[in-house]
Amino acid sequence: MKRLAKWRLVSLFALVSLILSACSGQPHLSTLQPAGEVAQKQYDLMVLSTVIMLAVMAVVAVIFVVVLVKFRRKDDKIPKQVEGNHALEIIWTVIPILLILIISVPTVVSIFKFADVDAMERKNEDGTVDATVVNVRASLYWWEFEYPNEGIVTSQELVVPTDEKVYFNLIASDVKHSFWIPAVGGKMDNNTENVNKFWLEFDSEHVDPNELFQGRCAELCGPSHALMDFKAKALPRAEYDQWVSDMKNVEEAEVATTDLAQQGQEIFNQSCIGCHAVTPSNGTPAEARLAPNLTNFGERSIIAGYLENNEENLKDWLKDPETFKPGNKMTDTYGKLTPEQLDALTAYLMGLKVQD
The missing domain is CATH 2.60.40.420 (Cupredoxins -  blue copper proteins)
Incomplete structure (x- = not known):
């Protein structure tokens, strides 16, 4: 009994540690606190999947208990042998298909929506682009942010306007990396050969001027992978334009x-x-x-x-x-x-x- 009590205590501490491992004291580091359209949609899809899984688990648990109680063995008689039930077989085949459709359809729609980067490819007569575009280059172990429309380059601290789509070209200099701002959306790989493209939107309602968004490399890239961080500063359009002007001068x-x-x-x-x-x-x-x-x-x-x-x-x-x-x-x-x-x-x- 003492040994059993110890194992229960160890199991309890292990469960608590697992739960707390997802907690962080840093602001804007949780995917459970979305701060943009992409992050919000990803959060909604995660909630939808979780609700469906919990519902399935609950139904299966109820059926299990009912069968266990109602059809428990009461004597030594062998029950009637049933080879199959077409109605039940159809039901437990159709229901999973419907559940998969409920999850997959909005997921696929969202994937295509977030992959729509036509705005960053649309050039004006003078060759400029109206959209805000950032070329993100990942290197061991730092980040570079180039603004091709503005003609400026900075590193380690991404500056973007709020409440509008910001388009990203992602590439790596050496090995595979992955660009991720947990509270805003992502993540997407920075490859050495091809350029990946996507967009994010930083919601001004969730922007605290005293707190920056946390960025991460989400692909194991070397001994300092865990330290390959960056910050993202979201500014109102007027302040962002002022920052661009100051950088140019x-x-x-x-x-x-x-x-x-x-x-x-x-x-x-x-x-x-x-x-x-x-x-x-x-x-x-x-x-x-x-x-x-x-x-x-x-x-x-x-x-x-x-x-x-x-x-x-x-x-x-x-x-x-x-x-x-x-x-x-x-x-x-x-x-x-x-x-x-x-x-x-x-x-x-x-x-x-x-x-x-």
């Missing part, structure tokens, strides 16, 4: 304003500029971009995809990138900076801002 942000930052800029130009860019449109082909674009680094909320953006974390990252992101490409380059160089480079990077 970024030249003023490139100049260091203090003596310490100027020293950091010299260090950056001697060692970092070979991989990183500090202008949103540096002319480098997408395939040749080796590291995240740092144009507005000082305004971003994260470092290396998941660390809070502050001077302490930045210095720790520059001193030893491998500790924070195993297998990253900065490991062989950094880690040899003196404390003075760290202070200077940190001052320069934290000053890279395009908005007041």
